Each structure stands twice: as structure tokens, then as C-alpha cells.
Amino acid sequence: MATRIATxxxxxxxxxxxxxxxxxxxxxxxxxxxxxxxQYCVLCHGEKGDxxxxxxxxxxxxxxxxxxxxxxxxxxxxxxxxxxxxxERVLITGLYGTSMSSLRTTLNxxxxxxxxxxxxxxxxxxxxDKPEPAIVIPPEPAYTAESVKRGADVYDKFNCxxxxxxxxxxxxxSADDLTDDWGNPIVPYDLTEGHIKCGxxxxxxxxVFIGGLxxxxxxxxxxxxxxxxxxxxxxxxxxxxxxxxxxxxxAPNKPIDDFPP
Amino acid sequence: xxxxxxxxxxxxxIEFAAGPYLPKACRKPRLLARTAAxxxxxxxxSQLALADSYTVIPVTNGGTIxxxxxxAGPTPTIAPIVVTKNQDYCGESIPNPVYVVGxxxxxQNVEVYLKDxxxxxxxxxxxxxxSLVNTHCMFKPRVQAATVGQQITISSEDPxxxxxxxxxxxxxxxxxxxxxxxxxxxxxxxxxxTPELIKVKxxxxxxxxxxxxxxxxxxxxxxxxxxxxxxxxxxPGTYTLVAWQEAAGEKSVSVTVAAGxxxxxxxxxxxx
Numbered sequence: 001m002a003t004r005i006a007t008x009x010x011x012x013x014x015x016x017x018x019x020x021x022x023x024x025x026x027x028x029x030x031x032x033x034x035x036x037x038x039q040y041c042v043l044c045h046g047e048k049g050d051x052x053x054x055x056x057x058x059x060x061x062x063x064x065x066x067x068x069x070x071x072x073x074x075x076x077x078x079x080x081x082x083x084x085x086x087x088e089r090v091l092i093t094g095l096y097g098t099s100m101s102s103l104r105t106t107l108n109x110x111x112x113x114x115x116x117x118x119x120x121x122x123x124x125x126x127x128x129d130k131p132e133p134a135i136v137i138p139p140e141p142a143y144t145a146e147s148v149k150r151g152a153d154v155y156d157k158f159n160c161x162x163x164x165x166x167x168x169x170x171x172x173x174s175a176d177d178l179t180d181d182w183g184n185p186i187v188p189y190d191l192t193e194g195h196i197k198c199g200x201x202x203x204x205x206x207x208v209f210i211g212g213l214x215x216x217x218x219x220x221x222x223x224x225x226x227x228x229x230x231x232x233x234x235x236x237x238x239x240x241x242x243x244x245x246x247x248x249x250x251a252p253n254k255p256i257d258d259f260p261p
Numbered sequence: 262x263x264x265x266x267x268x269x270x271x272x273x274x275i276e277f278a279a280g281p282y283l284p285k286a287c288r289k290p291r292l293l294a295r296t297a298a299x300x301x302x303x304x305x306x307s308q309l310a311l312a313d314s315y316t317v318i319p320v321t322n323g324g325t326i327x328x329x330x331x332x333a334g335p336t337p338t339i340a341p342i343v344v345t346k347n348q349d350y351c352g353e354s355i356p357n358p359v360y361v362v363g364x365x366x367x368x369q370n371v372e373v374y375l376k377d378x379x380x381x382x383x384x385x386x387x388x389x390x391x392s393l394v395n396t397h398c399m400f401k402p403r404v405q406a407a408t409v410g411q412q413i414t415i416s417s418e419d420p421x422x423x424x425x426x427x428x429x430x431x432x433x434x435x436x437x438x439x440x441x442x443x444x445x446x447x448x449x450x451x452x453x454x455t456p457e458l459i460k461v462k463x464x465x466x467x468x469x470x471x472x473x474x475x476x477x478x479x480x481x482x483x484x485x486x487x488x489x490x491x492x493x494x495x496x497p498g499t500y501t502l503v504a505w506q507e508a509a510g511e512k513s514v515s516v517t518v519a520a521g522x523x524x525x526x527x528x529x530x531x532x533x
Contacts, residue, residue, distance in 0.1 A: 077437075
């Protein structure tokens with residue numbers, strides 16, 4: 001045993017060093033990012049990053065104002081800044097049903113990192129604050145009819161219907177009077193429509209109601225929902241979606257592809 | 262480059278970290294290192310903020326500022342809140358608590374504080390300073406104050422879903438947004454690392470409103486139902502005393518405090 005540790009440990013340390021170095025090179029360059037931004041983003045997000053670009057009046061929802069550092073789709077807890085990878089992910093997936101389209105083939109990984117570094121300069125928060133540690137998601141249990149059924153009870157117990165409605169069609173009693181941080185009206189998602197903006201994979205949905213969507217009424221249930229309840233709820237939401245490939249064999253959620261080069 | 266998140270079969274530790282695929286054993290130390298960095302970063306920042314603006318000195322023979330806040334004119338009539346959801350529990354209408362004026366004219370829920378005070382007594386040390394209760398589809402209390410580094414306990418006595426959503430009062434930026442899904446739910450959360458005026462809303466019941474003043478100095482008071490306030494242990498000197506009311510806004514007066522003496526500073530707010 002002792003010899004095994006002795007041989008494994010240096011190997012581990014080396015690996016970590018190598019990994020550390022590889023990561024160190026993986027930084028975005030805000031100066032290069034500005035060039036990307038001016039070509040691909042400025043028309044919507046505006047020169048000052050205030051969401052007031054030329055096209056901003058033509059889209060619902062309006063393009064994001066980057067000046068507060070408030071981001072919806074994160075791996076971090078309610079209120080936290082996003083990680084760079086969170087921001088890059090939005091550029092890869094796009095946000096379904098909004099004018100924010102996927103840039104996965106338009107921009108390569110380095111360009112995405114560069115433009116992420118640039119959009120962070122619009123908010124002073126990134127200078128004084130750091131993203132909190134990621135939400136820990138336990139392994140996904142099997143997607144089964146029982147889990148979906150329990151998930152429907154979780155939906156009731158935690159009163160998602162107050163905003164999303166009894167049938168999860170986005171028509172709960174509070175649905176009509178919601179506004180976001182920028183004062184724009186916002187509607188709870190119709191969960192029977194499919195194509196959840198963040199993606200309908202398990203961890204993506206898990207994070208929506210555990211982390212909340214910063215800047216919107218969608219709150220965090222991290223302090224009230226247990227991990228088992230959370231996974232049942234994820235399965236229930238997936239069961240409502242016409243676009244999610246329902247697989248009752250217990251296969252894991254749809255994997256997101258590797259980044260293109 | 263690959264996405265790590267979705268591929269790990271065990272507990273997912275780092276979600277979508279864009280980086281070279283790491284062997285499983287390497288992930289945990291990296292997360293721990295990052296956590297440690299975040300924690301010490303936050304501590305350092307708040308310590309710096311305190312050191313910059315406020316220095317603790319022994320105050321042995323400080324003075325006291327006391328007074329009453331009144332309105333310079335009749336109390337504006339504000340229509341009751343029309344309840345538009347959960348009427349079976351919340352009722353049809355709720356008196357609007359924007360101006361609460363006592364029988365002698367004292368205004369409740371006014372925050373009175375010393376502005377630009379740089380030296381004085383130590384900050385309170387109790388970690389959980391304040392609480393915000395969701396009750397009968399309203400927040401209680403409406404206005405309160407705490408100091409940097411303290412925590413808030415948020416709870417619900419209502420059988421309907423509430424969410425407690427504090428925002429920076431100036432920029433509207435979300436601080437966090439906590440669901441209170443059922444009656445009896447309670448949670449304790451830190452206040453932001455830097456002093457600010459916080460506006461609290463419940464998105465599910467848009468009429469609910471509360472205000473939290475977070476200070477980096479200990480000289481403040483919230484008026485009670487008689488409109489009175491008392492600020493103690495003030496080092497002798499001349500200060501700007503500010504009274505803030507959610508609708509009337511701010512009014513500043515200059516006060517001079519002498520050692521061991523009590524000075525009265527009544528304030529009149531212009532109702533809006």
C-alpha cells in the first residue's frame with residue numbers, strides 16, 4: 001500500500017501541475033475580445049455593454065445589460081457571479097427562443113474566451129468579487145415513471161405553480177406582474193413548451209431552480225429542496241417537454257458535445 | 262478542449278469547466294483551492310473596506326443624539342394595496358404602510374444615521390443581527406439596519422409561496438433570490454460584503470417591500486412608532502445627521518456633540 005501511494009502521488013502532482021499550466025494559458029484577452037465584440041455582439045449588446053445596441057428595440061427579451069454583472073445561467077449559487085465557462089457556454093448553446101443565437105461555429109474557443117474577458121470589463125463587480133464555489137450536483141438517479149410521478153408532487157409541495165401555474169404553462173397567479181432587474185416585464189417559462197433556454201439536460205435544469213436565475217423573479221430553492229427531490233423535479237420537468245427525448249430505460253441525460261476547436 | 266461537467270459519472274464537482282480533461286483525483290484539490298481563495302478574498306476585501314472608512318477607538322465619555330422625526334405637512338393619503346393574488350389568504354386589500362405616523366406626529370420606519378463618521382465605538386459582534394418575516398403577505402419589519410459582516414434570518418409564516426429578493430436600491434442588481442416555499446421555512450444568509458441600501462421585494466407578491474440599511478459604522482437608529490431615535494456613545498465633534506424615509510427621501514442636519522451630554526436633533530421631513 002505504502003509503495004503504491006509513493007508512486008501514485010508524484011504522478012498526481014505532476015498531472016496537477018500540467019493541468020495548472022494548461023489552464024494558465026487558457027485565458028481570454030480582453031483587447032482581442034473587443035474586436036470580436038465589435039463584430040458580433042455590439043449591434044445587440046451596445047458599445048457600452050448596456051444592452052442598447054441598434055437591434056435592442058426589436059427583440060423580446062431585450063439583449064442583456066452587462067454593467068451589473070448579473071447573469072442568469074450559471075453553475076454558481078444565487079447572487080454569485082458566473083464563471084468564465086458559464087459565459088462561454090451561453091455562446092456555444094445560444095438561448096433558445098431569444099435573439100441570442102449560438103456562436104459555436106462562428107467563434108472558436110479562444111475567440112469565445114477573449115470576448116468573455118471583454119464583456120466582464122463592463123461590470124466593476126468582476127474586479128472586486130469572485131464567483132462562489134459551484135453548486136454540487138449529486139449523480140443523477142434513473143429517469144423512471146415513478147421519479148416523474150414523485151417530481152409532480154415536489155412541484156406541488158414547493159409551489160412552483162405560484163408562477164408557472166398548476167399545469168406548468170407559465171400562467172400561475174403571480175405570472176402577470178413579474179419584472180426583471182432592468183424593469184422589463186418577464187414571464188415564467190411555459191414548461192410544457194420544451195426548449196428550455198438553458199438546455200433540457202438534467203444538470204442544466206437542476207441548476208435553474210437551485211441557483212435561481214439572477215436578475216429575474218425565478219428564485220433559488222437551494223435551502224429548501226433536497227437533492228433527491230430535486231432530481232425527481234428535474235425528471236418531472238423533462239417529462240413535460242415535447243422536445244426532451246424521454247427515455248424510461250434510465251439512460252443519462254443528453255450529453256453536450258465537446259467544444260469545437 | 263472538452264466540457265467536463267456532463268461526463269463525470271460520480272458527483273459532479275466542477276460544471277462545464279472549460280479545460281483539459283482532468284483525471285478524477287485531480288478535481289477535488291482544485292475545487293478546494295478555489296474555495297479557499299474565494300473565502301480569503303472576501304474577508305480581505307471587507308477588512309479593507311472597513312479599514313478605509315471607519316476606525317475603532319475607545320469612546321469613554323461620548324455624547325448622545327436624540328430626537329423625533331416628523332413630517333413638515335399633512336400625512337399624504339396613500340390608497341390601500343389592492344391584493345391581486347392569493348386573496349383567499351392575503352385578503353382583498355392591505356393598508357399601505359409607506360407612511361406610518363403616530364398620534365403625536367412621529368414617523369415610524371425612518372433610518373437616522375451619522376454620515377461620514379470615521380472614528381468611534383466598535384461594531385456590534387452578534388453574527389445574526391436582523392430578521393425579516395414574511396407574514397400576512399407583507400414583510401416585517403419594513404425598515405431595519407445592520408452592519409457589514411452580519412447575517413439576516415429570513416422566514417415565512419404564510420401558507421403561500423414567497424420569495425425574498427434583495428436588490429441594491431440604486432442599481433436594482435439582484436443580491437440573491439431565495440424561495441420560501443411553505444409556512445415555517447427559515448434560513449439565515451449573509452448580508453453583502455460592502456455597505457449599501459438594500460431594497461427587498463417578493464416577486465410573487467409585487468406589493469411586498471422592505472428596506473435594509475447596511476452600514477460599516479455603528480451609529481444609526483430606526484425610529485419606532487413614536488418617531489423617536491437615540492444614538493449613543495458618539496465621540497465629541499460636529500457631524501452630519503441624516504434621516505431617510507422611503508418616500509420622503511433624505512434630510513441632513515448638522516449636530517454638535519459634547520462629551521457626556523445629550524443633544525436633541527428633531528428632524529422634519531418633506532412628505533412626497
